[in-house]
Amino acid sequence: MDFLNTSFSPQGEPIEMIGEGQSFVAWLGSAGLLEASAASKLKRRFGAEALDAVATEARKFREWAGNWIARWRDAPNGDYEAELRRLNRLLERAKGYREAVVTKDGMQLIERFHIDSADELIVLVAVQIALLIATEQPALVKHCAGTGCTLWFLDRTKGHGRLFCSAAVCGNRAKVAAFRERQRSNVD
Numbered sequence: 001m002d003f004l005n006t007s008f009s010p011q012g013e014p015i016e017m018i019g020e021g022q023s024f025v026a027w028l029g030s031a032g033l034l035e036a037s038a039a040s041k042l043k044r045r046f047g048a049e050a051l052d053a054v055a056t057e058a059r060k061f062r063e064w065a066g067n068w069i070a071r072w073r074d075a076p077n078g079d080y081e082a083e084l085r086r087l088n089r090l091l092e093r094a095k096g097y098r099e100a101v102v103t104k105d106g107m108q109l110i111e112r113f114h115i116d117s118a119d120e121l122i123v124l125v126a127v128q129i130a131l132l133i134a135t136e137q138p139a140l141v142k143h144c145a146g147t148g149c150t151l152w153f154l155d156r157t158k159g160h161g162r163l164f165c166s167a168a169v170c171g172n173r174a175k176v177a178a179f180r181e182r183q184r185s186n187v188d
């Protein structure tokens with residue numbers, strides 16, 4: 001979900017978080033998909049050009065995945081064979097392995113990937129999309145109802161009635177807009 005939200009328009013102005021290779025690698029690090037030490041090594045190992053190319057592929061993949069998830073949410077039992085084929089091809093690109101690590105929550109088994117070329121970085125985001133489709137309920141995967149807001153979120157509220165990415169930002173903005181609308185109709 002965080003990956004889908006790497007492009008957004010807070011005030012109607014689009015912001016791109018993975019516009020080039022460096023920022024894509026930095027984002028992978030901040031999202032916890034890549035260790036910080038690995039991120040700095042990758043930059044030296046693969047060079048800017050190859051990383052820019054995979055960032056471009058990641059942006060295209062993000063658009064495609066967002067489209068698919070929107071359709072899947074509206075029709076969870078649809079025929080997505082072609083989409084799964086495409087996703088699986090990306091997932092095959094890098095070899096995974098498991099590692100037992102100690103975290104602040106105790107011992108955990110985590111999945112890591114051998115990244116031998118820049119284009120294999122796409123696996124890290126493909127896994128996130130695959131996990132979303134495999135583990136989340138489609139009805140809880142939502143697009144913010146805020147005007148001009150493109151953010152996705154998972155509705156974890158009890159009644160599943162959440163409409164906005166953030167009540168503080170988009171929720172308030174919608175309230176203000178509705179209030180102004182009422183004021184206007186009172187005046188008319």
Ligand SMILES: [Zn+2]
Nearest residue numbers: 144149165170
């Ligand atoms: Zn929003």
